[in-house]
Amino acid sequence: EPEVTQTPSHQVTQMGQEVILRCVPISNHLYFYWYRQILGQKVEFLVSFYNNEISEKSEIFDDQFSVERPDGSNFTLKIRSTKLEDSAMYFCASTTGAEKLFFGSGTQLSVL
Amino acid sequence: RKEVEQDPGPFNVPEGATVAFNCTYSNSASQSFFWYRQDCRKEPKLLMSVYSSGNEDGRFTAQLNRASQYISLLIRDSKLSDSATYLCVVKGFQKLVFGTGTRLLVSP
Numbered sequence: 591e592p593e594v595t596q597t598p599s600h601q602v603t604q605m606g607q608e609v610i611l612r613c614v615p616i617s618n619h620l621y622f623y624w625y626r627q628i629l630g631q632k633v634e635f636l637v638s639f640y641n642n643e644i645s646e647k648s649e650i651f652d653d654q655f656s657v658e659r660p661d662g663s664n665f666t667l668k669i670r671s672t673k674l675e676d677s678a679m680y681f682c683a684s685t686t687g688a689e690k691l692f693f694g695s696g697t698q699l700s701v702l
Numbered sequence: 703r704k705e706v707e708q709d710p711g712p713f714n715v716p717e718g719a720t721v722a723f724n725c726t727y728s729n730s731a732s733q734s735f736f737w738y739r740q741d742c743r744k745e746p747k748l749l750m751s752v753y754s755s756g757n758e759d760g761r762f763t764a765q766l767n768r769a770s771q772y773i774s775l776l777i778r779d780s781k782l783s784d785s786a787t788y789l790c791v792v793k794g795f796q797k798l799v800f801g802t803g804t805r806l807l808v809s810p
Contacts, residue, residue: 693745
């Protein structure tokens with residue numbers, strides 16, 4: 591089965607630093623998402639991306655966050671100035687637009 | 703009121719038992735409904751979609767009641783490998799909204 595690939599699997603950073611989380615969605619998919627899950631809490635929607643623009647974003651996705659699809663295959667999430675509370679597992683997901691959402695295995699972000 | 707509400711559990715059951723999970727959602731305009739399974743520190747994986755007519759996949763049966771905004775999942779003949787967190791998921795326009803999940807522990 592095709593996979594969504596995320597790198598790195600674990601990222602450790604200092605508070606205030608910029609991080610970029612990378613994702614390679616499945617090649618024929620059109621809709622891309624970032625979700626996050628703080629340890630012990632629910633999976634939370636951050637942002638959806640379609641046709642090279644953000645289609646929906648949550649309250650969590652403030653000015654510190656941005657997404658890009660720089661080259662037609664990668665889909666990145668940038669956090670400009672990380673805070674302690676950004677520590678979480680970040681999941682990328684993609685879909686053709688049909689019902690099934692394919693998730694990557696996640697990037698565990700630890701902000702120290 | 704939370705968008706998707708679930709009993710967090712844990713539900714501790716012996717192998718072979720039947721267990722049922724429930725979920726309620728607040729947005730009556732929600733379009734699609736799912737149960738996902740999440741193992742510890744892993745990504746959510748789709749278990750099954752949920753339809754008003756009810757649907758079954760092997761030992762798993764899901765049911766949707768739109769009038770009551772209620773979703774259920776029944777697992778028959780529980781296996782050790784069923785131990786996981788079961789996430790009730792509701793789809794609006796594009797995004798999925800996840801419940802907090804119900805933890806299931808199946809013991810020998």
